[in-house]
Amino acid sequence: MxxxxxxxxxxxxxxxxxxxxxxxxxxxxxxxxxxxxxxxxxxxxxxxxxxxxxxxxxxxxxxxHPAEPAPASQTAGSPPAPVQQPAPAQPATPPPDAEERPAEEPATRPTPVMVKLRWLDNALVYAGYIKSYGQRAELTIDVFDLRTGTFIKTHRQEVRSIPAAGGFVVSGAVDVPGDSVTPYPHSHQFNLVFQNQGGALAVANCTGSNCYPAEISR
Structure with missing residues (x-):
């Protein structure tokens, strides 16, 4: 036993x-x-x-029955043998006309036109410029309180020029934390109407039935 x-x-x-x-x-x-x-x-x-x-x-x-040892070719800590990758296939030779075809020239961007502006509404003064690229434009203005002259903010906005009779219109809005007329956060709409008058460009800020003074600076 x-x-x-x-x-x-x-x-x-x-x-x-x-x-x-x-x-x-x-x-x-x-x-x-x-x-x-x-x-x-x-x-x-x-x-x-x-x-x-x-x-x-x-x-x-x-x-x-002890555990069989690992093969000598794969000892502990040694990385596995690299797998041989097949050679990449060579691209087909393009036809001769594709090689000789000239690259297309990039579309040319229109030359920007900068217009300096100053306009009013019932509570604010806006002073800055519009840089126009055809129908697209970039607006950069400083906003002040109309009654006190206090600087409020710098406003930047991308706007579009909409064709109108005898000229074009540029519209947008400015958000302000408050002003001397409305002392809480609100938004001011502007609607700049540009018209060609006898070879000169005139502008006014017309919102609804009210039109406020605006001028183009040189």
């Missing part, structure tokens, strides 16, 4: 003694009565021996 079976049988006897508490005879072996501490030690020791009976055979099998 091997040691695993002996350990298993001995462990079962110890567990049985711990559970029953002694006071019986097993063939020529007489087991006296035991106190609870002794019975607890017998149960723990028996469980250990029973476990040895289960785990010792598995340990022997693992010792008989």
């Amino acid at each position: 091997d040691i695993e079976r002996l350990a298993f049988i001995f462990g079962c006897i110890l567990v049985l003694i711990g559970i029953i508490g002694g006071g019986f005879e097993l063939k020529e072996l007489k087991i006296p009565k035991m106190s609870w501490p002794t019975r607890l030690v017998a149960i723990i020791g028996g469980a250990i021996f029973v476990g040895m009976g289960f785990f010792l055979p598995a340990a022997k099998e693992e010792a008989k």
